[in-house]
Amino acid sequence: MNEGSSALALVLSGDPALYAIVRLSLVVSLSAVGLAALVGLPLGGLIALTRFPGRAGVIVLLNAFMGLPPVVVGLAVFLLLSRSGPLGSWGLLFTPTAMVIAQAVLIMPIIAALTRQTVEDYWSEVRDELNAMGVGPLHRLMTLLYDARIALVTVLLAGFGRAAAEVGAVMIVGGNINGFTRVMTTAIALETSKGDLPLAMGLGLILMIIVFAINASAWALRLYAERRIG
Amino acid sequence: MRLLFSALTIACLTFGAQAQDKIITIASTTSTQDSGLFNHLLPAFKAKTGIDVKVIAQGTGQALDTARRGDADVVFVHAKSAEEKFLAEGFGVKRFDVMYNDFVLIGAAADPAGLKGSKDIVASLKTIQAKAAPFVSRGDKSGTHAAELALWKDAGLDPAAAKADWYKEIGQGMGAALNTSKAMGAYVLSDRGTWISFKGKDGLIIAVEGDTKLFNQYGVMLVNPAKHPHVKADLGQAFVDYVLSAEGQKVIADYKIEGQQLFFPNAGK
Numbered sequence: 225m226n227e228g229s230s231a232l233a234l235v236l237s238g239d240p241a242l243y244a245i246v247r248l249s250l251v252v253s254l255s256a257v258g259l260a261a262l263v264g265l266p267l268g269g270l271i272a273l274t275r276f277p278g279r280a281g282v283i284v285l286l287n288a289f290m291g292l293p294p295v296v297v298g299l300a301v302f303l304l305l306s307r308s309g310p311l312g313s314w315g316l317l318f319t320p321t322a323m324v325i326a327q328a329v330l331i332m333p334i335i336a337a338l339t340r341q342t343v344e345d346y347w348s349e350v351r352d353e354l355n356a357m358g359v360g361p362l363h364r365l366m367t368l369l370y371d372a373r374i375a376l377v378t379v380l381l382a383g384f385g386r387a388a389a390e391v392g393a394v395m396i397v398g399g400n401i402n403g404f405t406r407v408m409t410t411a412i413a414l415e416t417s418k419g420d421l422p423l424a425m426g427l428g429l430i431l432m433i434i435v436f437a438i439n440a441s442a443w444a445l446r447l448y449a450e451r452r453i454g
Numbered sequence: 455m456r457l458l459f460s461a462l463t464i465a466c467l468t469f470g471a472q473a474q475d476k477i478i479t480i481a482s483t484t485s486t487q488d489s490g491l492f493n494h495l496l497p498a499f500k501a502k503t504g505i506d507v508k509v510i511a512q513g514t515g516q517a518l519d520t521a522r523r524g525d526a527d528v529v530f531v532h533a534k535s536a537e538e539k540f541l542a543e544g545f546g547v548k549r550f551d552v553m554y555n556d557f558v559l560i561g562a563a564a565d566p567a568g569l570k571g572s573k574d575i576v577a578s579l580k581t582i583q584a585k586a587a588p589f590v591s592r593g594d595k596s597g598t599h600a601a602e603l604a605l606w607k608d609a610g611l612d613p614a615a616a617k618a619d620w621y622k623e624i625g626q627g628m629g630a631a632l633n634t635s636k637a638m639g640a641y642v643l644s645d646r647g648t649w650i651s652f653k654g655k656d657g658l659i660i661a662v663e664g665d666t667k668l669f670n671q672y673g674v675m676l677v678n679p680a681k682h683p684h685v686k687a688d689l690g691q692a693f694v695d696y697v698l699s700a701e702g703q704k705v706i707a708d709y710k711i712e713g714q715q716l717f718f719p720n721a722g723k
Contacts, residue, residue, distance in 0.1 A: 417628075
């Protein structure tokens with residue numbers, strides 16, 4: 225129980241460096257979810273509502289990209305943003321912004337693929353109604369995304385979980401810089417390599433508690449909303 | 455959604471503010487970071503110059519590659535031949551000796567090859583080979599890895615090429631290599647700084663130390679602005695000047711863990 229008590233002691237100590245790491249983890253992963261949602265939600269909805277040649281291939285590709293390895297995404301974004309890469313002049317490598325980009329790329333397919341599935345399920349329920357009302361395509365997409373909003377919270381949570389848990393991409397594009405790009409997962413990797421296993425385990429417990437708390441609040445929100453909508 | 459947008463806004467504000475500051479990026483080694491030297495040195499440097507330093511801690515080979523790509527302003531590493539190659543390619547302005555420490559051969563307390571107390575690293579490696587005792591290699595082109603390969607060469611052996619089954623290349627940092635050797639009861643070459651600050655020493659001992667072949671020199675270089683025009687030459691040079699100054703050298707000498715000095719400044723000697 226040494227690990228548990230050291231984790232507790234860490235939280236209670238109110239160490240500002242620890243809070244900065246926790247805060248950065250949340251800011252980076254939530255921003256990545258936001259960015260990925262801006263693209264993934266409409267994209268998923270669009271694929272659900274349209275029929276075009278090669279659609280099955282696009283869906284399979286999107287589903288396959290749900291399993292993108294974080295290190296591969298990290299490496300690709302690294303090569304893009306490096307000073308010697310095509311976007312090097314932006315000077316974004318080893319910044320939190322680069323980490324947001326990498327995580328957004330990582331989870332966009334997850335959000336798009338799950339949104340596609342969710343919206344398609346809703347679509348089969350209300351298709352006749354919307355068709356009868358003669359609703360245009362854009363309006364249709366908005367209506368369905370709105371109708372599915374509670375289910376889509378779970379989709380966003382899946383994306384957040386993936387982003388908050390990954391270490392490979394943020395390590396490569398962030399560089400694990402103390403006080404600047406160090407997040408929970410890279411801090412855990414560093415403490416493990418320094419042989420401070422109790423501290424690493426403590427940080428891991430804190431990360432799990434945070435992810436749990438966010439999921440619990442989302443679930444509570446969902447219950448509340450379902451009750452109101454009835 | 456509103457929450458997401460506010461998170462995005464916060465993110466933009468935070469990152470925007472930090473981009474304005476006087477800040478340089480140093481590509482350095484896991485040994486300087488894991489040993490805690492930077493946590494001691496950088497606040498003193500910031501107090502003196504107002505410059506913030508972002509440290510990317512990688513193996514020496516990777517750190518030099520990071521600088522080659524133009525993703526760092528200064529390199530602070532420990533593999534002289536690799537550094538001189540970097541200079542010859544025109545990526546560095548000039549190389550300066552900063553400090554040294556030494557390597558130690560770490561082993562399991564059971565000491566399966568019976569090396570404890572030896573001061574002869576070359577003979578010890580030959581014994582390890584003869585007894586096929588487990589040995590963990592960094593295998594990551596770091597300065598320590600380069601030093602280890604040079605020592606095997608001195609011993610006239612090449613277990614990496616021979617793919618000996620007692621020789622494990624793990625491709626990870628110093629701390630991870632120490633963790634692995636502990637779990638495997640294997641020998642491993644470590645810089646003394648990382649060893650002293652390593653928190654999981656139980657079950658590990660220093661098997662070999664004190665051989666002059668185990669000397670470990672650190673050097674610092676400004677990345678050449680002629681190759682990468684965005685390099686912050688003035689701020690980077692300020693860091694180089696600082697670590698070479700009497701004051702910076704004293705700060706390095708003053709860094710101790712449990713009363714043991716980790717690095718010995720030798721700039722200009």
